[in-house]
Amino acid sequence: MKKYIAEVIGTAALVFFGCGSVTFAGMGDLLGSSTPFAPLAVIAISMAFGLTLAAMAYGVGPVSGCHVNPAVSVGVWVAGRLSTADLVGYIISQCIGAIIGAGVLYLILSGHQGGWDLAKSGLGQNGWSEYSTTSAFIAEFVGTFFFLVVILGATSEKGVTPVAGVAIGVALLVIHINLIRVTGTSVNPARSLGPALFVGGKALAQLWLFIVAPIAGAVAAGALFRAKVIEP
Template sequence: MHRLVAEFIGTFVLVFGGCGAAVLAAGIPDVGIGFLGVSLAFGLTVLVMVYTVGRISGGHFNPAVSLGLVLGRRLPAADLLPYVLAQVAGAVAAAGLLRVVAGGKPGFTVDNTQAGAFATNGYGDFSPEGYSLAAALVVEVVLTAIFLLVILGATDRRAPQQFAGIAIGLSLTLIHLISIPVTNTSVNPARSTGPALFVGGTPLTQLWLFWVAPLVGAAIAGLAYRFLAGSPGAADELAEAQPGVAD
């Protein structure tokens, strides 16, 4: 239960911090934080929460990460569903609280006909720059796979463990810098689910892509890292030593 609560809290902070930066601070004229600020917000929330609760749960905060770690032999398969449920619950709670805060500004509305409304993800007309379904699919699969490779490599016992959170946070920042114009950046099904539930409409009907693509990318990376890690026993040894991302 402690591990699930840690995943709930970490995912809550990720969504409230990252999506909150996008909804509350990105669009202010002249002083808004823009794409760079939102990218840093997502990366920083993961970085700080990995160091805060990673020792408890592994610091996944993302169903795709949990799947990749199962396939990379870092997380028991029996833990996957409870982790995913805790992560989605944290994301929905954060989006709900963010909706309350954002609604405190006079004139604020959630427009489900606008691309990126309330930090939602999308493709086609709901991509920030109008990118196609195919482009969105490719970028989400590839960037999630890269993210998982960074996580698996940075948390390998043979890597310097104290720097794992920094590598993971910076990689998520880089991922957002690349893909915000394409999909508003998901690489995390829980992060996509929270805002979409409060917007509805097309962002909700397009949510399937932001589950399928990150999970596919994570599966590719999880299996690939088992090959890259060397002998089959190396990954099993890691799984016995640490069930999650961070020790």
């Protein structure tokens, strides 16, 4: 059970600190604006997700590998590095962790004495409106594909190094910088699930894309490594 508990903790941390960077600082409003601070908001949020993942890679990585993402677990499974039983256990643990992380974030924000409106401010949920559904799907697919290429390469027998966690965190940071204005950047079904369950409405209606696209991208990357097309 240790690895499943580690996945719960790691995923909860990613959702809490990542989505918290959007909500606590009110950066969600800046993302859709043309103010000079908008680019800074993108960088700050991207760093929150990337650095949290890098930190948890060293915190829970030795126990579970720090997947903290169903798409990552699926990709690792397709690559032949994870059992089917663990795949199921990891995904369930990650979803539970994401809900806990979003729930704690919701509890803190709801205690704001100046008043906090969930419908208006959100919970750092994913979604798209300015781009088409096709664009959003491609963005999530491609982002997850390259993310898994980095993860599977950095954690392979010949590629693993003491700084693998940093490389993976930096990869997530860069993916966020590029895609955050398209979908809010998910590349992680659990990260999208947690906030969507609390926010509901559009976030819940669009959740399917943040499950299907990342998993499809992960399967594609995992298949390349399983076939040893790009594995070291």
